[in-house]
Amino acid sequence: MRHYKTQMDAAKKGIITPEMIAVAKKEYRTPEEIRSLVAKGQVAICANRLHTCISPAGVGSSLRTKINVNLGVSGDCRDYNGEMEKVMAAVNMGADAIMDLSSHGNTQPFRRKLISECPAMIGTVPVYDSVIHYQRDLDTLTAKDFIDVIRLHAEDGVDFVTIHCGITKKTIQQIKNHKRKMNIVSRGGSLVFAWMSMTGEENPFYEYYDEILDICREYDVTVSLGDACRPGCLADSGDVCQIEELVRLGELTKRAWEKDVQVIVEGPGHMPLDQIEANMKLQKTVCMGAPFYVLGPIVTDIAPGYDHITSAIGGAIAAASGAAFLCYVTPAEHLALPDVEDVKQGIIASKIAAHAADIAKKIPHARDIDDKMADARRSFDWEGQWECSIDPETAKKIRDERKPEIKESCSMCGKFCAVRSMNKALSGEHIDIL
Amino acid sequence: MRHYKTQMDAAKKGIITPEMIAVAKKEYRTPEEIRSLVAKGQVAICANRLHTCISPAGVGSSLRTKINVNLGVSGDCRDYNGEMEKVMAAVNMGADAIMDLSSHGNTQPFRRKLISECPAMIGTVPVYDSVIHYQRDLDTLTAKDFIDVIRLHAEDGVDFVTIHCGITKKTIQQIKNHKRKMNIVSRGGSLVFAWMSMTGEENPFYEYYDEILDICREYDVTVSLGDACRPGCLADSGDVCQIEELVRLGELTKRAWEKDVQVIVEGPGHMPLDQIEANMKLQKTVCMGAPFYVLGPIVTDIAPGYDHITSAIGGAIAAASGAAFLCYVTPAEHLALPDVEDVKQGIIASKIAAHAADIAKKIPHARDIDDKMADARRSFDWEGQWECSIDPETAKKIRDERKPEIKESCSMCGKFCAVRSMNKALSGEHIDIL
Numbered sequence: 001m002r003h004y005k006t007q008m009d010a011a012k013k014g015i016i017t018p019e020m021i022a023v024a025k026k027e028y029r030t031p032e033e034i035r036s037l038v039a040k041g042q043v044a045i046c047a048n049r050l051h052t053c054i055s056p057a058g059v060g061s062s063l064r065t066k067i068n069v070n071l072g073v074s075g076d077c078r079d080y081n082g083e084m085e086k087v088m089a090a091v092n093m094g095a096d097a098i099m100d101l102s103s104h105g106n107t108q109p110f111r112r113k114l115i116s117e118c119p120a121m122i123g124t125v126p127v128y129d130s131v132i133h134y135q136r137d138l139d140t141l142t143a144k145d146f147i148d149v150i151r152l153h154a155e156d157g158v159d160f161v162t163i164h165c166g167i168t169k170k171t172i173q174q175i176k177n178h179k180r181k182m183n184i185v186s187r188g189g190s191l192v193f194a195w196m197s198m199t200g201e202e203n204p205f206y207e208y209y210d211e212i213l214d215i216c217r218e219y220d221v222t223v224s225l226g227d228a229c230r231p232g233c234l235a236d237s238g239d240v241c242q243i244e245e246l247v248r249l250g251e252l253t254k255r256a257w258e259k260d261v262q263v264i265v266e267g268p269g270h271m272p273l274d275q276i277e278a279n280m281k282l283q284k285t286v287c288m289g290a291p292f293y294v295l296g297p298i299v300t301d302i303a304p305g306y307d308h309i310t311s312a313i314g315g316a317i318a319a320a321s322g323a324a325f326l327c328y329v330t331p332a333e334h335l336a337l338p339d340v341e342d343v344k345q346g347i348i349a350s351k352i353a354a355h356a357a358d359i360a361k362k363i364p365h366a367r368d369i370d371d372k373m374a375d376a377r378r379s380f381d382w383e384g385q386w387e388c389s390i391d392p393e394t395a396k397k398i399r400d401e402r403k404p405e406i407k408e409s410c411s412m413c414g415k416f417c418a419v420r421s422m423n424k425a426l427s428g429e430h431i432d433i434l
Numbered sequence: 435m436r437h438y439k440t441q442m443d444a445a446k447k448g449i450i451t452p453e454m455i456a457v458a459k460k461e462y463r464t465p466e467e468i469r470s471l472v473a474k475g476q477v478a479i480c481a482n483r484l485h486t487c488i489s490p491a492g493v494g495s496s497l498r499t500k501i502n503v504n505l506g507v508s509g510d511c512r513d514y515n516g517e518m519e520k521v522m523a524a525v526n527m528g529a530d531a532i533m534d535l536s537s538h539g540n541t542q543p544f545r546r547k548l549i550s551e552c553p554a555m556i557g558t559v560p561v562y563d564s565v566i567h568y569q570r571d572l573d574t575l576t577a578k579d580f581i582d583v584i585r586l587h588a589e590d591g592v593d594f595v596t597i598h599c600g601i602t603k604k605t606i607q608q609i610k611n612h613k614r615k616m617n618i619v620s621r622g623g624s625l626v627f628a629w630m631s632m633t634g635e636e637n638p639f640y641e642y643y644d645e646i647l648d649i650c651r652e653y654d655v656t657v658s659l660g661d662a663c664r665p666g667c668l669a670d671s672g673d674v675c676q677i678e679e680l681v682r683l684g685e686l687t688k689r690a691w692e693k694d695v696q697v698i699v700e701g702p703g704h705m706p707l708d709q710i711e712a713n714m715k716l717q718k719t720v721c722m723g724a725p726f727y728v729l730g731p732i733v734t735d736i737a738p739g740y741d742h743i744t745s746a747i748g749g750a751i752a753a754a755s756g757a758a759f760l761c762y763v764t765p766a767e768h769l770a771l772p773d774v775e776d777v778k779q780g781i782i783a784s785k786i787a788a789h790a791a792d793i794a795k796k797i798p799h800a801r802d803i804d805d806k807m808a809d810a811r812r813s814f815d816w817e818g819q820w821e822c823s824i825d826p827e828t829a830k831k832i833r834d835e836r837k838p839e840i841k842e843s844c845s846m847c848g849k850f851c852a853v854r855s856m857n858k859a860l861s862g863e864h865i866d867i868l
Contacts, residue, residue: 074848103850113440128850131867138867176860180833181808183856190859191867197859232852233808234793234801259669272801273754274794288671299750299790301804301811304819305828309746309786316733316747320707332810336836337830337845352743356733359668360708367668370735374615377735377768382638385738394739395769411771414508416537416562418624418666422617425624425631426610433565433625 006045006220009260011039012182019045019056027063028364034058041253042289044262045221046097048119050157053120057096059264059291061284063098064363065354068123068293068327069095069347073110086343087118090201097121097160097325101137101187103128108156115157123160123224126150127188127205135412138195143204150212151264154219160264163212164192164226164357165205166248171229171241172196178241182232189228209252211257212353222262224293225249230269233301237271238279250286264291264325267318271297276314280322291324301384307333315350319357326350348391377417378407441653442480443694445473453479453490460495462798468492475687476723480531480555480656484591489553491530493725495718498797499753499788502557502727503529504760505534507544514544520777521552523670528783531594531759535621537562541562542590549591557594557658560584560624563640568769575640584646588653593700597638597646598626598660600682605663605687606630607676616666619703643686647693656696658727659683664703667735671705672713672780684720698725698759699802701752702720705731710748714756725758732763741767741774742783749784759782782825789824812853835836 004010010017016031020038023045024031037043038196043060044143057065069090074082087098098120100111107129114122126149131138133149153161167189174194175183184190192203205212216223229245231237249265256263265287268279276297283292297314298307311329319326330346332336338346358366382399386392402411409417415433424431438444444451450465454472457479459463469479477494493500503524507517520616521532534545534552540862541563541574548556565572567583587595601623605691609617614768618624626637639646650657662678665671683699701723702713710831711732717726731748732741745763753760764772764780772780794801803822810818816833836845858865 050486076844081528103848130780135868138865181805182812182853183860185852185856187847187850187852190855191850194855194859194865197862209440234804236806272793273750273790299806300793302787302789302822303782303786303824305823305825305832306782309743309783310790312743313747313750313787313790316707317751332832332836333844334844335832335844336639336838339606339836348737348740349743352734352737352740355736356707356744356747358736359706370668371615373735374669375668378616388736389739391735391739398739398766398769402766403772404770410769411508412766412769413535413621417619418619418621419616421628422619423629426617428631431572431628431632434569 005217006116006260006262007038007045008041008257011035012260017415018062019047022056022219023058027058032148037062040289041257041263042291044264044291046159048154048157048159048219048221050155050219050235051115051122051159051227053116053119054121057121059325061291061322061324064214064366065322065357066096066324066325067094067347067350068097068099068325069343070099070101070327071101073105074103074106083110084113086340087114090343090347091118091120092342092368094351095120095347097123099123099125099214101125101128103132105132105134111153111156111158121159121418122157123162124158125162125226126153127164127186127191129153131191138191139198141195143208143350145205147208147211150408151215152220152240154215158221160222162188162224162266163205164204164228165188165209166245167228168203168206168251169196172243174241174244178239180236180239180241182236184228184339185232185312186226186228186230188226192228209255213256213261216261220262223256225252225265225325227266227269230267230295231271233270234272237268238275242268246283246286248320250288253290256346262294264357267292267294268297270301271299271314273299273314273317276317277321284322291312292322293325293327294318295327305331306336308346312353315353316356319354320360326354351390380419439651440694440696440788441472441479442475442691442696443467446694453481456490457492461492466646467638471496474723475691475697478656478698478725478727480593480696481654482588482591482593483654484589485549485556485593487550487553488555491555493759495725495756495758496623497758498800499757499791500530500759501528501781502531502533502759503777504533504535504761506534507539507541508537517544518547520774521548524777524781525552525554527778528779528785531557531865533557535562536561537566540568541566545587545590545592551843555593556591557661558592559596559622560587561598561625563587567623571627573632575629577642580638581642585649587654588649592655592672594658596658596660596700597639598623598662599637599686600659601626601642601662602637602640603630605675605679608678612673612675614643614673614675616670616846618662619666620660620662620664622660626662626755643689647690647695650695651693656698657690659686659697659699661700664701664729665705667704668706671702672709676702680717680720683721687721687724692730697729701726701728701757703729704729704735705733705748707733707748707751710751712753714752718756727759727761728752728757728758729761730763730839736767737764741765742780746783748786749787750790753788754794760788770808785824814853854868
């Protein structure tokens with residue numbers, strides 16, 4: 001029998017939970033350090049009490065940077081089993097969280113399957129699912145309908161839910177007046193905006209926020225405060241719409257913590273490289289150290305087909321400057337539903353960004369594997385190099401396809417290989433280049 | 435009849451050259467601004483007076499970031515015509531410079547063909563070519579042999595030559611004592627080190643630096659000061675070996691400028707993300723604003739097969755913090771000689787990094803194309819989007835392969851498309867999601 005409602009409730013009461021112990025072990029910290037961070041809201045352990053197969057992970061800027069993979073069934077891709085295979089492949093490739101963005105058919109069986117089988121954190125965006133769940137047009141849904149879907153997700157065992165509660169009636173006017181190039185590009189945010197536009201009512205997720213928090217407290221669902229106004233292009237970045245919403249999210253963070261509900265805060269988006277660090281620092285103060293979950297940031301708008309790279313650049317800088325959680329972006333972003341290869345490329349690019357940031361942040365032991373790789377490279381231990389590689393098969397394939405004339409070296413430099421020359425020079429051997 | 439020896443000589447004399455006018459036009463600056471930057475050494479216009487088909491470009495941190503593509507014939511790839519096709523494809527994809535790193539056979543015909551046909555800046559590393567040119571073992575070559583090859587390259591019309599003159603006898607001891615994980619990974623640097631180790635003599639490129647400068651002055655060859663000690667892994671980054679060499683390169687920059695020889699300075703290498711900005715600033719002070727040419731920086735060692743991404747992260751940060759010139763890195767780095775597809779991927783990743791940095795640095799008009807893209811996205815103008823794309827064919831292919839159910843949108847979100855919902859909401863239309 002648990003004597004606490006949520007991880008944060010336990011942490012504030014001085015209780016160290018099994019989840020905190022598990023996180024501490026993974027992160028080379030003491031359970032007490034983790035408890036203290038959870039109590040302050042600086043780490044969220046997104047773990048619904050009903051998600052029993054979870055391998056608990058902590059999200060916070062002082063811990064290893066986590067990555068999220070968006071999957072789910074859509075009108076353009078209705079294959080349930082195929083999607084579940086993608087989920088498990090993503091977890092095996094290192095995804096720490098899976099967001100189920102299913103937008104077609106009966107979404108509950110897939111969601112329940114995820115919760116019963118997947119050890120990663122599971123997140124959802126209940127506003128999408130509302131339209132599908134009720135099979136009714138958006139403007140016919142009531143505030144109660146939306147809240148009921150949040151409860152359904154909580155009961156199904158979802159670990160974190162994205163709620164777009166930072167925009168209000170005032171935002172509608174602001175978006176209209178401000179004439180952003182891309183208006184709102186958050187899928188959930190646009191639905192909330194559309195519902196408010198059509199009904200003339202206040203944002204139900206803002207208006208009934210306390211009721212939502214009560215549900216989240218009951219199951220220990222972490223609230224992921226959605227950024228409806230995240231910039232959808234460089235020109236909109238850091239504008240009044242984005243920053244006013246961030247201020248609202250800071251207030252909502254405080255209200256959640258008062259009910260011991262854990263919080264993560266969503267962030268940009270498309271953003272010029274020079275704005276990223278400042279934005280991360282702003283979020284830290286405004287949201288009092290709550291973990292920041294960024295979607296990108298994408299540092300140029302002109303690279304469709306390569307947005308895993310534009311967001312690896314932005315994500316690495318963001319995580320090194322304080323973001324805790326990176327949403328993967330695939331090469332198909334802005335173009336199509338990602339296929340299996342896109343998912344893989346997206347995960348690898350995000351993992352590179354997260355790992356580079358962890359090294360920069362001096363996360364304990366983050367660089368160990370890089371040092372091991374360097375030793376393997378110096379000694380031409382190719383098997384050792386594959387063991388340290390983020391994607392050993394791809395690396396091995398590139399080398400094997402183009403066999404070098406000098407066996408220990410590679411076909412890029414052949415006998416001109418600097419490592420080879422140096423090893424010979426330092427051991428006093430004669431150096432043959434020709 | 436030119437009344438000046440080099441662009442820098444002209445600039446110091448107050449002469450505005452045709453090359454300065456061409457650069458000014460490309461960079462939205464006045465010829466006088468460019469002249470002033472060249473006079474101070476903050477911009478190098480790498481243009482050998484014999485490279486008559488060149489389209490002059492300026493390298494400097496206040497100008498658009500330039501990218502270099504390494505190509506050339508090697509023992510593992512001896513196809514001259516194939517390599518020339520790669521060169522022209524690279525230029526069409528946006529390469530500003532081609533470094534000819536040929537390391538096999540008679541290198542002169544390919545080099546001359548490059549100079550007579552290629553409008554991009556051409557760079558070489560004469561130390562490689564010395565071994566090949568004389569077809570003799572490294573330790574049989576004399577200082578004079580090396581200098582003669584530099585002269586040969588200058589006479590052939592090469593625009594910039596990499597000279598590893600920053601290491602001395604003292605460095606040999608330092609490298610041995612310091613016990614770096616990766617010693618020296620610069621190909622040219624390792625040859626110089628090996629030659630010094632075997633002969634016991636001082637670095638000929640350091641010892642005869644004045645003679646080299648006289649050759650460069652004669653043809654207006656820009657000296658690219660090679661960083662033999664650039665870190666080959668994160669563990670070696672920012673160590674005494676690297677920084678002492680940088681200090682030497684600062685002194686050598688000054689000596690070159692005294693003879694009106696233009697300079698670019700090479701930089702890292704493998705480097706943790708948090709060290710990059712500081713390194714760029716250090717180079718700026720130590721080398722008095724000379725353009726910095728970085729090879730990466732690669733921000734983690736564990737991603738062979740994906741080093742175009744690790745270096746896009748580092749390159750974007752470096753260029754935003756002051757680097758002027760990025761050497762491309764391909765997915766084959768550390769593994770094999772890049773093939774045509776690798777070259778393409780390397781160029782695109784470098785261009786993304788350079789462009790993201792130019793936006794961050796507020797280079798005039800850099801963001802115009804991003805703003806145009808945003809307008810095309812908002813209005814579902816897909817043709818307009820392809821026009822703004824860095825690689826239109828790839829982007830179009832991804833979308834076309836996975837046709838959406840809603841024609842104007844894409845298969846990622848279908849009817850849930852935020853842009854579609856917002857366009858309808860803002861024009862007062864009913865929003866149909868189901």
